[in-house]
Amino acid sequence: MKTEYISMTEENIDRQGIERAGEILRAGGLVAFPTETVYGLGGDALNPESSKKIYAAKGRPSDNPLIVHICRLEDTEAIAEKIPETYYRLAKAFWPGPLTIILNKSSRVPVETTGGLGTVAIRFPSNRIAHALIEAEGGFIAAPSANRSGRPSPTLAKYCREDLDGRVEMIIDGGQVGIGVESTIVDLTEGRPVILRPGRITKEMLDAELGSVDVDRTILSADSGIRPKAPGMKYRHYAPKGDLKIVCGSRDNVVAYINEAAAAAHAAGGKTGVIAAEDTCAMYRADSVKCAGSRQDEETVARELFRILREFDDENCTVMFSEAFDDSGIGMAVMNRLTKAAGHQIVDADAYRQKENGGVGV
Secondary structure: OOOEEEEOOOOOOOHHHHHHHHHHHHOOOOEEEOOOOOOEEEEEOOOHHHHHHHHHHHOOOOOOOOEEEOOOHHHHHHHEEOOOHHHHHHHHHHOOOOEEEEEEEOOOOOOOOOOOOOEEEEEOOOOHHHHHHHHHHOOOEEOOEOOOOOOOOOOOHHHHHHHHOOOOOEEEEOOOOOOOOOOEEEEOOOOOOEEEEOOOOOHHHHHHHHOOOEEOOOOOOOOOOOOOOOOOOOOOOOOOOOEEEEEEOOHHHHHHHHHHHHHHHHHOOOOEEEEEOOOOHHHOOOOEEEEOOOOOOHHHHHHHHHHHHHHHHHOOOOEEEEEOOOOOOOHHHHHHHHHHHOOOOEEEHHHHHHHHOOOOOO
């Protein structure tokens, strides 16, 4: 398959290109496109064969649900049943935007799109290119992130090309995305709202709107063996090709541990990388040190994270370390992605240093 590439911006949308992309989708083909979060890999959400193609193109497990993207709130009634009042409250507060809501699905949505579940994940993106494409398709695009399964999600079209060239009919280059981590996912099918995946819409923002929401216990812990209700719950995700560890603890102990471990990895023939906040970047000694931004502005950290992981792959880094970040607000999304990228490999530098000192605290 030869993949077609077109470019546009939200301010200057190529209407002919969008119509051609819509035709591809209506015919059962696949189109990668920008959203405000990450690039998505789109297919006709109501066509089971399109959803099968998405799973095949990504190499994605077929029990990992896809998100249905809409561009009109009233279209919800065509794909969902037993819609609670809280859905419309969340839609009014946060749509268009980076929030996905899980409802009970209608019979129009094939189980191939929902990973075999009786629920459907729905999102109304704010990116104008995405909105135009959904409208051109007819209103319902199933779209996970536009990467090979398990890889870091793409925030630039060149990474869609790297993973999907020859696997999809078209890639739309809309420039770098604005947020950098996937949408927050909230489940409304179990009574009390539950966050299944953190994102730019934070728990604090949802609490302010609904009074209180729960957080799924697997968000920052090891993956459970249960069937996933939302993308990213069960499988290793967002991972670079090399080995990544997260290092937590006091600043001095984190810096010391990473520098020692990076030196040992380098001496053993590895190429090393470090992800750090701007106040500590200069303290590290590795083949590649990446500044993720300020700890006082973790939206920047979220926006840069996947790009950094991809750059480590571009640089052939084999052993990588990341500082831990605060897990409140959007920091929860950052740590969720990092933890999964690292396969839940987390080192406590304070405990390590204490052990090195014969159990004496430092």
